[in-house]
Amino acid sequence: MGIWQAATVFFFSMVVSHAAEPTKPFAWNPPKVAQSMFTPDLGMLNSEREEYATNLAALAANQIVAAKASSQSLAEARRLLGLALHLSPRNKRAIVVNFQLTKGLLPEVTASAYSPQVFARLLLSRGQLLEKQGGDENNRLAQMFVKLAAEMDSTNEDAVYASEVQRLDHGTLDWSAITDAPTKQP
Numbered sequence: 001m002g003i004w005q006a007a008t009v010f011f012f013s014m015v016v017s018h019a020a021e022p023t024k025p026f027a028w029n030p031p032k033v034a035q036s037m038f039t040p041d042l043g044m045l046n047s048e049r050e051e052y053a054t055n056l057a058a059l060a061a062n063q064i065v066a067a068k069a070s071s072q073s074l075a076e077a078r079r080l081l082g083l084a085l086h087l088s089p090r091n092k093r094a095i096v097v098n099f100q101l102t103k104g105l106l107p108e109v110t111a112s113a114y115s116p117q118v119f120a121r122l123l124l125s126r127g128q129l130l131e132k133q134g135g136d137e138n139n140r141l142a143q144m145f146v147k148l149a150a151e152m153d154s155t156n157e158d159a160v161y162a163s164e165v166q167r168l169d170h171g172t173l174d175w176s177a178i179t180d181a182p183t184k185q186p
């Protein structure tokens with residue numbers, strides 16, 4: 001056997017053994033979304049809500065896979081998927097990723113329309129526009145978008161500044177409304 005053949009066999013055996021490695025179990029606490037906290041009064045079209053939800057779910061899935069389901073990536077994904085499901089409760093990508101994680105499966109990495117840095121800029125811009133539109137729902141989502149933008153790209157000084165000003169003015173953002181909807185009493 002030649003050296004190149006031996007190297008090829010070694011490479012493929014490593015790929016196969018790596019692919020066959022079982023993923024370590026992880027505990028997924030799915031976001032509890034009884035119904036969307038956003039009504040049709042939210043200053044976004046349904047198609048826009050759907051697109052943001054799809055990109056949030058793809059980002060969550062890709063981060064979990066990249067971090068091998070670390071507890072930090074799962075906590076972040078819980079917020080991202082919760083927000084995605086509030087924006088568009090029947091969003092295919094968000095529902096599929098949430099289901100797979102519930103079954104203990106790592107979702108597949110999906111190509112996103114945007115890099116995290118570009119998506120962070122979009123979230124910041126959209127959050128600022130929602131804030132200008134005014135209203136409780138728009139302001140609530142604006143705060144979430146700006147906070148996510150700062151977390152996704154901490155080198156974006158505008159996002160970090162806007163997020164910190166919001167924190168100073170309104171306090172720390174409480175994500176429990178997104179992730180832990182109260183259960184309805186019969």
